[in-house]
Amino acid sequence: MKKYKKPLSALMAFALLLLLWALAAFVIKKPFLPGPWLSAKAFLALLKSGALLKHALASLKRVLASLGFAFPLAAALGLWAGRSVKVDSLVSPLAYVLHPLPKAALLPVIMLLFGLGDSAKIILLGLVIFFQALVSAMDSARRLSRELVDSVRSLGAGKRDMAFIVILPAALPELFTSLRVSLGTAVAVLFLSETFATENGLGFLIVDSWARIAYPEMYAAILALSFLGLGLFAMADVAEKLLCPWAAQRRN
Amino acid sequence: MLEARNLSLDYVLGKKRKAELIPAFRALNMALPSGSISSVLGPSGCGKTSILNVIAGLVRPSSGSLLLDGAELSGLRPKTAVIFQHYGLLPWRNVEANAELGLLIQRLPAAERKKKIHPILEELGLMDFRRFYPDSLSGGMKQRVAIARALAIEPDLLLMDEPFSSLDALGREAAQDFLLELRKKRPMTILLVSHSIEEAVYLSERVYVMAGRNPGFIVDSFDIEPNRAEKRFGNDSYSADYQNMRDSKELLVYAKAIRASINRFMSDEKEAVPGQGGLA
Numbered sequence: 001m002k003k004y005k006k007p008l009s010a011l012m013a014f015a016l017l018l019l020l021w022a023l024a025a026f027v028i029k030k031p032f033l034p035g036p037w038l039s040a041k042a043f044l045a046l047l048k049s050g051a052l053l054k055h056a057l058a059s060l061k062r063v064l065a066s067l068g069f070a071f072p073l074a075a076a077l078g079l080w081a082g083r084s085v086k087v088d089s090l091v092s093p094l095a096y097v098l099h100p101l102p103k104a105a106l107l108p109v110i111m112l113l114f115g116l117g118d119s120a121k122i123i124l125l126g127l128v129i130f131f132q133a134l135v136s137a138m139d140s141a142r143r144l145s146r147e148l149v150d151s152v153r154s155l156g157a158g159k160r161d162m163a164f165i166v167i168l169p170a171a172l173p174e175l176f177t178s179l180r181v182s183l184g185t186a187v188a189v190l191f192l193s194e195t196f197a198t199e200n201g202l203g204f205l206i207v208d209s210w211a212r213i214a215y216p217e218m219y220a221a222i223l224a225l226s227f228l229g230l231g232l233f234a235m236a237d238v239a240e241k242l243l244c245p246w247a248a249q250r251r252n
Numbered sequence: 253m254l255e256a257r258n259l260s261l262d263y264v265l266g267k268k269r270k271a272e273l274i275p276a277f278r279a280l281n282m283a284l285p286s287g288s289i290s291s292v293l294g295p296s297g298c299g300k301t302s303i304l305n306v307i308a309g310l311v312r313p314s315s316g317s318l319l320l321d322g323a324e325l326s327g328l329r330p331k332t333a334v335i336f337q338h339y340g341l342l343p344w345r346n347v348e349a350n351a352e353l354g355l356l357i358q359r360l361p362a363a364e365r366k367k368k369i370h371p372i373l374e375e376l377g378l379m380d381f382r383r384f385y386p387d388s389l390s391g392g393m394k395q396r397v398a399i400a401r402a403l404a405i406e407p408d409l410l411l412m413d414e415p416f417s418s419l420d421a422l423g424r425e426a427a428q429d430f431l432l433e434l435r436k437k438r439p440m441t442i443l444l445v446s447h448s449i450e451e452a453v454y455l456s457e458r459v460y461v462m463a464g465r466n467p468g469f470i471v472d473s474f475d476i477e478p479n480r481a482e483k484r485f486g487n488d489s490y491s492a493d494y495q496n497m498r499d500s501k502e503l504l505v506y507a508k509a510i511r512a513s514i515n516r517f518m519s520d521e522k523e524a525v526p527g528q529g530g531l532a
């Protein structure tokens with residue numbers, strides 16, 4: 001039974017949100033706030049025409065591409081820095097200065113550098129994910145207990161064994177936490193980046209329908225972007241359960 | 253025979269120029285007969301763990317030498333097993349995966365690892381728990397997993413850092429007897445670090461008493477005759493008699509002598525350095 005608790009409470013929260021939305025739409029009665037019913041109809045229409053899928057896939061592709069290059073790179077560099085004083089003295093100051101920087105503000109710079117295409121968007125999202133994961137990886141590699149490292153070293157473990165048997169698994173739960181945090185930010189930055197120089201993506205769909213005064217469509221697109229974020233979150237959860245089974249047994 | 257000759261260790265803190273030396277222990281001379289169980293007894297901070305780390309090859313001594321059967325010992329060696337105070341189990345590996353870690357690192361194929369590990373898990377009563385993760389086990393069970401991991405590499409030298417300190421009194425006595433049984437079945441030299449005089453006297457044939465801090469040093473050593481390996485672990489030895497030994501007058505006399513030695517040292521130290529307590 002416990003297994004169903006999380007989806008169930010999420011569903012209830014969603015229902016409450018819908019109720020509030022319907023209430024607000026009923027009270028305000030303005031075209032810019034259509035109720036959930038009208039928006040859902042627009043959602044279905046967009047789905048049927050295939051437009052929604054096309055835009056959603058374009059957005060998903062950007063997120064996954066940035067995740068694919070930034071996350072492993074950041075994890076590897078962060079774990080290395082956390083275990084090596086030399087690497088740390090290079091990476092730490094950089095992370096300290098760049099991590100708090102609002103990456104979204106770099107959008108124009110990155111577009112000037114990398115052109116108007118997808119690569120600029122992917123790089124921008126990648127920066128968001130990169131620094132979050134970098135900092136988490138460094139922290140958890142630093143915190144590793146000496147006794148744990150020594151006990152594995154005493155069994156004859158070389159550097160490679162140490163990395164894959166000790167350092168990486170120790171950091172996994174924390175890396176997943178960082179992933180969830182950065183996915184939230186990444187979806188926001190994705191929206192921003194898709195309002196420029198592109199004709200696809202959910203961000204484009206939102207801004208485009210806004211300009212066309214197609215309000216129900218705009219809300220349908222906002223919903224779709226929320227679902228995308230939710231889906232990414234759920235993906236991270238499932239991946240964590242599969243890759244960190246010990247953390248689940250600890251909770252029970 | 254494992255010998256330490258004039259062994260000293262200073263930890264080096266900081267970078268080359270501004271390096272600071274923290275003395276851990278000084279001028280140790282020890283001799284552990286092959287197949288014996290010996291103990292190092294001493295107060296917190298006297299360098300007991302540091303000694304184990306040096307013998308294990310995890311830390312290089314600053315001076316002096318270690319000899320095993322006459323041959324110089326330096327660095328890690330495949331037949332030395334270490335059991336750390338908090339067991340050093342990896343939380344993300346289940347009991348079986350922790351136990352076979354040494355064999356995995358030696359690149360043994362999975363089938364062979366299982367073949368070696370399963371009898372050991374069986375012997376230690378861990379077979380039914382082999383899919384459990386360490387965090388869901390009691391302290392005593394975790395310790396047995398650490399022992400299984402150590403035994404898997406078929407060690408001839410076993411180093412244990414306060415192996416029984418986190419167990420309750422009854423569990424501790426059972427674990428001590430279990431260690432004696434293990435030793436009877438396997439010819440290994442065992443060195444353990446302890447805080448408890450009774451424990452050291454019950455388990456060891458040689459007890460080294462340490463004192464001091466930064467650096468610590470050996471102040472005395474005791475040979476406990478009735479615990480000689482030939483007597484205890486020989487072919488037709490009195491295996492069931494460990495228990496009777498626990499309360500024997502004979503051992504009590506040794507415990508008394510060791511306590512006297514510690515107290516003597518403490519009062520000497522108090523006179524030398526007014527206002528400073530010695531052993532905790």
Ligand SMILES: Nc1ncnc2c1ncn2[C@@H]1O[C@H](COP(=O)(O)OP(=O)(O)OP(=O)(O)O)[C@@H](O)[C@H]1O
Pocket residue numbers: 263264265274275276294295296297298299300301302303465466
């Ligand atoms: N990695 C290290 N770097 C620097 N100093 C250390 C290190 N490990 C231990 N020391 C110092 O060396 C001394 C001896 O430490 P050690 O851990 O060997 O003592 P111990 O006898 O095992 O103590 P305890 O009974 O508390 O476990 C201590 O004063 C400690 O501060």
Ligand SMILES: [Mg+2]
Pocket residue numbers: 300301302413
């Ligand atoms: Mg210690």
